[in-house]
Amino acid sequence: SQTIHQWPATLVQPVGSPLSLECTVEGTSNPNLYWYRQAAGRGLQLLFYSVGIGQISSEVPQNLSASRPQDRQFILSSKKLLLSDSGFYLCAWSGGRRRPGVDGYTFGSGTRLTVV
Amino acid sequence: AQKITQTQPGMFVQEKEAVTLDCTYDTSDPSYGLFWYKQPSSGEMIFLIYQGSYDQQNATEGRYSLNFQKARKSANLVISASQLGDSAMYFCAMRGPVLLIQGAQKLVFGQGTRLTINP
Numbered sequence: 375s376q377t378i379h380q381w382p383a384t385l386v387q388p389v390g391s392p393l394s395l396e397c398t399v400e401g402t403s404n405p406n407l408y409w410y411r412q413a414a415g416r417g418l419q420l421l422f423y424s425v426g427i428g429q430i431s432s433e434v435p436q437n438l439s440a441s442r443p444q445d446r447q448f449i450l451s452s453k454k455l456l457l458s459d460s461g462f463y464l465c466a467w468s469g470g471r472r473r474p475g476v477d478g479y480t481f482g483s484g485t486r487l488t489v490v
Numbered sequence: 491a492q493k494i495t496q497t498q499p500g501m502f503v504q505e506k507e508a509v510t511l512d513c514t515y516d517t518s519d520p521s522y523g524l525f526w527y528k529q530p531s532s533g534e535m536i537f538l539i540y541q542g543s544y545d546q547q548n549a550t551e552g553r554y555s556l557n558f559q560k561a562r563k564s565a566n567l568v569i570s571a572s573q574l575g576d577s578a579m580y581f582c583a584m585r586g587p588v589l590l591i592q593g594a595q596k597l598v599f600g601q602g603t604r605l606t607i608n609p
Contacts, residue, residue, distance in 0.1 A: 425594045479597060
């Protein structure tokens with residue numbers, strides 16, 4: 375069965391420090407991968423998506439970047455964190471043998487980032 | 491552009507009662523999909539139910555059903571016989587146009603409704 379792992383679960387980082395959040399998917403190949411951010415009490419906003427190794431599309435210009443060094447690995451990074459980067463970050467995947475457009479996304483458990 | 495509107499920031503319901511969570515959407519695409527997700531306090535997003543724009547019947551999954559009214563552009567979630575474990579944030583989402591041939595899809599989310607079930 376397919377599973378998605380995301381870590382760390384929580385992170386407290388000072389302003390100006392770097393960031394690296396990792397997401398991996400198991401049990402499928404060539405998944406479509408996504409990074410979403412959820413501000414406190416708000417809905418989810420798509421940040422990046424990837425349809426293959428090295429292929430990254432950005433939805434919102436910001437202080438963050440994403441990379442996909444391997445087929446089932448998706449990384450969210452920042453060189454210098456801002457206070458506004460605080461939030462709940464969710465990785466998700468779609469595709470594989472799932473029914474496109476029907477089963478939607480499967481989400482990871484999320485990373486709660488607090489920038490202080 | 492696609493938009494999802496959830497007008498109920500919070501709802502309080504007695505256990506065992508049915509509850510309807512409202513969702514209206516706006517899109518110019520003739521083909522679209524609508525989803526409902528549950529987000530408990532742990533933060534994980536749990537897929538509940540899906541409705542395609544061309545589906546003739548309203549979707550049902552156990553205690554969850556989707557009241558799809560295409561002409562009114564509404565896709566309300568109905569939870570029958572509510573339970574204490576149903577307390578959570580609920581998000582309505584719409585599938586955007588397929589991005590690429592691989593089937594990558596963008597989901598647009600509403601702001602969510604916080605549902606509290608009282609014993």
